[in-house]
Amino acid sequence: MEAPTPNVGEYASTSDDDDGLFRVRALVRPGLASASFALARGVCLVLTGASGSGKTLLLRALADLDPNDGIVTLGGTSRAAIAAPEWRRRVVYVGAEAGWWAACVGDHFIDRAAATPLLAALLLPEAAFDWPVSRLSTGERQRLALARSIALAPEVLLLDEPTSGLDPEAVHAAEALLRRELARGVAIVMVTHDRAQAERLADVRLFMDHGVLAAAEEAAAEGAAADASSAADRRA
Amino acid sequence: MTYIPLGYGDLALAALLIGVNAALSIVYRLALGRRLVIAAVRMVVQLLLVGLVLEALFSATSPLLTLCIVLVMVAFAGHEITARQTRPFAGWWTRGIGAGSMMIAGITVTVIALTTQIRPEPWYDPRYAIPLLGMVLGNAMSGVSVGLDRLLSAATRERATIEARLCLGQSFPEAISELRRAAVRSGLIPTINSMSAAGVVFLPGMMTGQILAGVEPAQAVKYQILIMFLIAGGTGLGVVSATVVAARRLTDDRHRLRVDRLISGRESG
Numbered sequence: 001m002e003a004p005t006p007n008v009g010e011y012a013s014t015s016d017d018d019d020g021l022f023r024v025r026a027l028v029r030p031g032l033a034s035a036s037f038a039l040a041r042g043v044c045l046v047l048t049g050a051s052g053s054g055k056t057l058l059l060r061a062l063a064d065l066d067p068n069d070g071i072v073t074l075g076g077t078s079r080a081a082i083a084a085p086e087w088r089r090r091v092v093y094v095g096a097e098a099g100w101w102a103a104c105v106g107d108h109f110i111d112r113a114a115a116t117p118l119l120a121a122l123l124l125p126e127a128a129f130d131w132p133v134s135r136l137s138t139g140e141r142q143r144l145a146l147a148r149s150i151a152l153a154p155e156v157l158l159l160d161e162p163t164s165g166l167d168p169e170a171v172h173a174a175e176a177l178l179r180r181e182l183a184r185g186v187a188i189v190m191v192t193h194d195r196a197q198a199e200r201l202a203d204v205r206l207f208m209d210h211g212v213l214a215a216a217e218e219a220a221a222e223g224a225a226a227d228a229s230s231a232a233d234r235r236a
Numbered sequence: 237m238t239y240i241p242l243g244y245g246d247l248a249l250a251a252l253l254i255g256v257n258a259a260l261s262i263v264y265r266l267a268l269g270r271r272l273v274i275a276a277v278r279m280v281v282q283l284l285l286v287g288l289v290l291e292a293l294f295s296a297t298s299p300l301l302t303l304c305i306v307l308v309m310v311a312f313a314g315h316e317i318t319a320r321q322t323r324p325f326a327g328w329w330t331r332g333i334g335a336g337s338m339m340i341a342g343i344t345v346t347v348i349a350l351t352t353q354i355r356p357e358p359w360y361d362p363r364y365a366i367p368l369l370g371m372v373l374g375n376a377m378s379g380v381s382v383g384l385d386r387l388l389s390a391a392t393r394e395r396a397t398i399e400a401r402l403c404l405g406q407s408f409p410e411a412i413s414e415l416r417r418a419a420v421r422s423g424l425i426p427t428i429n430s431m432s433a434a435g436v437v438f439l440p441g442m443m444t445g446q447i448l449a450g451v452e453p454a455q456a457v458k459y460q461i462l463i464m465f466l467i468a469g470g471t472g473l474g475v476v477s478a479t480v481v482a483a484r485r486l487t488d489d490r491h492r493l494r495v496d497r498l499i500s501g502r503e504s505g
Contacts, residue, residue, distance in 0.1 A: 064490050065399060084491040089405030099400030101414070110404075145400075152405060 022156045022187050027070030029061045035213040041185040046198040049208030055191045059158040063093035092154040096161050098145030100133040108148050115151040121177045138165040159190040238450045293362045302362045313338040313377045320381040323388045323498045333481050341376040341474030342369050345466045372470040379471035380478045383423025387479050390415040391486050398493050408487040416483050423475035427468050
């Protein structure tokens with residue numbers, strides 16, 4: 001944390017005059033040095049770094065789940081001007097381990113009709129709404145958590161290892177769904193340990209090291225991460 | 237009215253029973269011997285002191301002195317509630333919530349009973365006020381301890397589910413509502429159980445005491461019914477007010493779950 005604050009800047013803006021959908025400036029919280037970046041609509045930022053480096057802390061701060069300071073704006077409106085529940089509906093955080101409060105899967109969805117195509121996209125039958133949560137496998141939990149979040153039609157998705165428990169087929173389906181969301185204009189900040197996945201999805205890559213956010217290229221230069229150079233030709 | 241006075245020799249004889257318990261503890265290796273003896277000694281000393289204080293208090297009938305005793309009782313109840321928490325709030329919050337809810341629970345209910353039903357002269361006559369308050373506080377304290385402990389440990393244990401709800405855009409009151417209801421329920425159930433079992437499964441303490449002191453059973457029963465209502469009302473007020481304030485303290489203006497305001501893992505007494 002004694003490292004100087006890098007201004008990572010406007011990596012993800014598709015053009016210079018684009019104001020950016022999601023802007024983060026000088027975001028600080030315990031365990032995290034000042035973080036800044038901006039994302040335009042439809043951009044996927046992939047965040048990598050060792051376990052415990054502060055990736056989850058950053059996502060939680062962006063969703064305003066933990067106390068933090070800094071300027072965060074969505075479509076030009078400051079977070080402070082948006083009530084917290086509304087903010088979290090528009091900037092949805094999907095944690096690594098989803099919580100389930102009701103006994104039945106369907107009770108976690110506000111609008112089942114809107115969520116049905118999402119289940120299908122994630123290779124889940126519509127009958128999954130009636131499944132008891134206690135019987136879900138890790139992969140099913142993960143996909144259902146993704147579905148109930150995307151069903152809110154958020155503008156920004158904050159994903160913490162969204163496919164870590166999925167088989168290759170389900171990973172493929174989940175990535176296809178995320179690409180569709182990106183195409184709709186959703187911005188994504190995703191944490192993943194899967195290097196191939198990062199290459200497939202990332203428009204921008206950032207690297208977290210001991211709470212300091214840096215461009216993945218810099219990290220690669222320091223030898224901390226390999227093959228960041230191929231980030232450009234991802235998403236064929 | 238007739239009652240049989242006890243001498244200290246009678247008490248010493250009864251204290252042998254504690255010796256039996258201590259022996260059991262040694263035989264079964266319960267490691268309770270020390271705690272048992274300390275608790276028994278505490279009980280004896282505390283009660284003897286209270287006897288002295290009450291004698292002085294009753295002969296004085298001073299409103300100021302009575303108020304002082306009331307405040308001390310409320311403060312002790314607040315302290316006891318804090319001591320029974322697995323994960324209390326940092327700082328003075330748990331103590332404050334405990335004492336505050338005891339104040340609301342005990343004092344409102346006792347004052348209402350003194351001014352409308354029992355009506356001693358003067359209404360604050362400590363001979364009535366202090367025992368009534370003591371009974372209401374004792375029960376409300378248990379209810380608040382259980383309710384608060386339920387809420388605060390659930391907030392820690394169910395952090396993932398509460399935050400999942402917050403992440404899907406629910407407000408904090410929505411996200412905590414079920415846990416808060418469960419906490420209030422668990423705080424009230426012992427009182428409800430003791431009402432339904434009173435007279436059938438056990439004879440309530442105050443009624444038994446009055447009967448031993450020579451009061452007609454019919455009269456003692458009426459007093460007991462009044463006390464049961466006071467206890468139920470006081471416990472309800474106490475548990476609800478404590479959980480409302482605690483739930484507030486568990487969040488902030490950004491509807492976050494603030495478990496960081498709780499002291500982490502502590503052995504429950």
